[in-house]
Amino acid sequence: MPGPHPTTASYDPEAVRAKYLAERDKRLVPNRADIRDLRADEHFARYRDDPFKPVIERDPVVDDVDVVIVGGGIAGVLAGAQLRKAGLERIRIVDQAGGIGGTWYWNRYPGVMCDVESYIYLPMLEELDYIPTQRYALGGEILGHLEAVADRFDLVADALFHTGVTRAEWHEDVARWWISTDRGDVVRCRWYVLAVGILNLMKLPTIPGMEDFAGRSFHTARWDYEYTGGGPEEPLTGLSDKVVGLIGTGASGIQCVPPLAKSAKHLYVFQRTPSAIGERGNRPTDPDFADGLEPNWQRARMDNFQAIVLGRPVEVDQVDDGWTHDYAAVQNVPRGKDMTMAEYLRSAEELDYGIMETHRHRIEELVADPAKVEILKPYYRYLCKRPCFHDEYLSAFNNPDVTLVDCPAGMERITRKGPVVNGRQYEVDCIIYGTGFERELTPLFRRAGHEIVGRGGVSLAEKWADGAASLFGMMSRGFPNMFVMPAPGQQAVVTVNYTQLAVLGAEFIGGAVGLLEQRGVEVFDVSAKAEEAWTQAIVDSFVDSSAVMSACTPSRINNEGHPELTNPRNGNYGRGFGDWFAYRERLEQWLEAGSLEGLELEVRSTAS
Numbered sequence: 001m002p003g004p005h006p007t008t009a010s011y012d013p014e015a016v017r018a019k020y021l022a023e024r025d026k027r028l029v030p031n032r033a034d035i036r037d038l039r040a041d042e043h044f045a046r047y048r049d050d051p052f053k054p055v056i057e058r059d060p061v062v063d064d065v066d067v068v069i070v071g072g073g074i075a076g077v078l079a080g081a082q083l084r085k086a087g088l089e090r091i092r093i094v095d096q097a098g099g100i101g102g103t104w105y106w107n108r109y110p111g112v113m114c115d116v117e118s119y120i121y122l123p124m125l126e127e128l129d130y131i132p133t134q135r136y137a138l139g140g141e142i143l144g145h146l147e148a149v150a151d152r153f154d155l156v157a158d159a160l161f162h163t164g165v166t167r168a169e170w171h172e173d174v175a176r177w178w179i180s181t182d183r184g185d186v187v188r189c190r191w192y193v194l195a196v197g198i199l200n201l202m203k204l205p206t207i208p209g210m211e212d213f214a215g216r217s218f219h220t221a222r223w224d225y226e227y228t229g230g231g232p233e234e235p236l237t238g239l240s241d242k243v244v245g246l247i248g249t250g251a252s253g254i255q256c257v258p259p260l261a262k263s264a265k266h267l268y269v270f271q272r273t274p275s276a277i278g279e280r281g282n283r284p285t286d287p288d289f290a291d292g293l294e295p296n297w298q299r300a301r302m303d304n305f306q307a308i309v310l311g312r313p314v315e316v317d318q319v320d321d322g323w324t325h326d327y328a329a330v331q332n333v334p335r336g337k338d339m340t341m342a343e344y345l346r347s348a349e350e351l352d353y354g355i356m357e358t359h360r361h362r363i364e365e366l367v368a369d370p371a372k373v374e375i376l377k378p379y380y381r382y383l384c385k386r387p388c389f390h391d392e393y394l395s396a397f398n399n400p401d402v403t404l405v406d407c408p409a410g411m412e413r414i415t416r417k418g419p420v421v422n423g424r425q426y427e428v429d430c431i432i433y434g435t436g437f438e439r440e441l442t443p444l445f446r447r448a449g450h451e452i453v454g455r456g457g458v459s460l461a462e463k464w465a466d467g468a469a470s471l472f473g474m475m476s477r478g479f480p481n482m483f484v485m486p487a488p489g490q491q492a493v494v495t496v497n498y499t500q501l502a503v504l505g506a507e508f509i510g511g512a513v514g515l516l517e518q519r520g521v522e523v524f525d526v527s528a529k530a531e532e533a534w535t536q537a538i539v540d541s542f543v544d545s546s547a548v549m550s551a552c553t554p555s556r557i558n559n560e561g562h563p564e565l566t567n568p569r570n571g572n573y574g575r576g577f578g579d580w581f582a583y584r585e586r587l588e589q590w591l592e593a594g595s596l597e598g599l600e601l602e603v604r605s606t607a608s
């Protein structure tokens with residue numbers, strides 16, 4: 001478990017602030033946040049191709065189903081399961097991927113694993129009577145489990161894989177959505193569910209000369225095993241005579257460094273900003289884990305984790321990891337009764353400093369070379385960048401065949417031979433972009449990758465041009481019979497454990513469709529009043545954190561150095577990241593009341 005934080009007796013707030021700002025400024029360079037639009041980029045569009053399963057030719061499908069779910073990741077599978085429980089027969093998942101899994105289909109890089117405890121991250125463990133084999137499961141196990149859930153609820157036979165939805169349009173005359181795809185399909189459906197992902201758009205930087213590189217290159221979310229050999233859990237045998245350049249040291253980059261270090265002839269790790277790497281503490285599941293688990297144990301464990309993250313009292317910390325220690329501590333700094341705001345802010349800064357010092361000391365303990373130690377040390381406040389946890393990443397730098405290249409301002413360029421940093425050419429055979437994904441707050445209409453056209457020909461992009469407008473972050477006026485799985489930036493809440501939010505969203509959709517079907521409702525839409533009230537509640541609880549976040553090192557979390565651009569309408573239900581428990585209570589009470597409050601309903605004339 002994470003140890004005690006070192007003394008902060010020598011803490012000098014002015015000096016720490018100055019150091020953090022200096023480190024931030026090194027990284028605040030023009031165009032640092034520029035990215036390529038992979039959907040439109042002629043040269044790099046191939047990066048999106050599926051390297052895992054061949055695309056099989058098929059005829060276009062033209063038919064009618066009860067529901068189309070766009071996306072077959074955790075969210076889509078859970079929505080499908082709940083809709084099946086609600087009695088729907090024809091459920092069609094459509095996904096660009098060649099199978100179920102979403103994130104876990106695409107991300108098969110070596111070492112990929114969840115960073116939230118698997119007993120709360122893998123969904124429906126009780127229904128499937130499954131206990132993950134490790135505290136933090138590897139990607140293959142997560143993928144296998146999601147496939148098992150999809151099989152259990154018979155979601156695969158009707159699915160269309162390797163199929164991108166290009167347009168969804170509401171047809172008022174027949175009260176159906178028409179879903180068009182890049183395979184020429186037109187599927188008509190009564191209910192349309194968006195489960196398109198939160199980190200589904202790969203991010204590629206715009207480094208001058210990238211196109212000129214003559215070697216092999218790919219993104220971690222489309223790992224090229226044909227080139228590297230091996231597999232997610234096997235040595236990368238094809239790299240024994242290859243020099244590899246890895247760009248990026250965020251959550252994906254750090255997970256694939258240890259296996260790359262073991263297999264490559266030489267590995268260059270190009271780092272713009274170091275992540276804070278806490279202890280992972282992974283271990284096989286205790287053989288006694290399942291003994292004595294009470295029914296509903298998974299929901300209780302998720303709640304326990306969530307309560308700690310939100311600073312609520314609990315009797316015991318069931319998960320007991322870096323999230324419940326460091327993350328929760330920084331999020332919930334205690335405020336003494338007599339503390340002034342200035343005193344409180346100072347104590348929050350000091351606590352943060354202690355935690356970051358622990359991380360910096362850990363590097364000194366694990367990495368032998370003092371030059372590497374200094375480059376790996378994160379100098380910013382803990383929540384400026386998504387925290388990472390790993391047991392082998394830091395020690396991988398003790399391998400003489402691993403070179404860490406510090407490039408806070410980014411790379412100068414990439415030539416035919418490889419990256420150039422500080423005037424030095426690094427010759428590599430292969431470049432791997434561990435550069436992550438477009439941020440979660442990317443608007444839904446962009447993440448969805450298709451045009452969504454509602455009543456009167458108005459698109460969601462037009463309607464949400466000035467920010468989201470919804471009821472519960474899951475339905476939007478003018479888009480009848482449409483549900484959106486809740487996600488950050490969309491008037492719902494943010495959770496460290498995304499699965500908990502997906503479970504709630506799926507239960508809500510299943511419950512709501514069940515009620516609508518029972519009442520014989522042909523069409524529902526959100527009332528203007530209900531949407532205004534929900535949106536106003538979101539705006540009213542918005543907390544402008546840009547003063548703190550602008551002092552951060554630029555990252556996805558602070559909008560790459562521009563936290564002031566956050567639109568309050570794209571905020572959460574409750575202050576800050578939102579109040580999970582209040583949000584869930586609202587949704588559950590709404591379902592329990594059964595009155596479909598806030599919806600305008602068109603009931604079938606034949607309904608009993």
Ligand SMILES: Cc1cc2nc3c(=O)[nH]c(=O)nc-3n(C[C@H](O)[C@H](O)[C@H](O)COP(=O)(O)OP(=O)(O)OC[C@H]3O[C@@H](n4cnc5c(N)ncnc54)[C@H](O)[C@@H]3O)c2cc1C
Nearest residue numbers: 071073074075095096102103114115116164165196197498
């Ligand atoms: C490597 C990695 C590790 C992660 N670990 C954690 C973790 O430990 N804990 C955590 O809470 N979160 C984690 N996340 C975040 C993760 O994305 C979510 O936990 C979760 O998997 C998202 O599920 P989803 O179903 O919402 O989206 P996704 O899994 O992204 O699935 C969305 C699917 O929609 C498809 N799609 C989108 N648009 C279209 C379209 N127009 N047509 C057809 N298909 C479309 C995509 O192809 C994709 O398969 C991790 C993310 C990554 C990348």
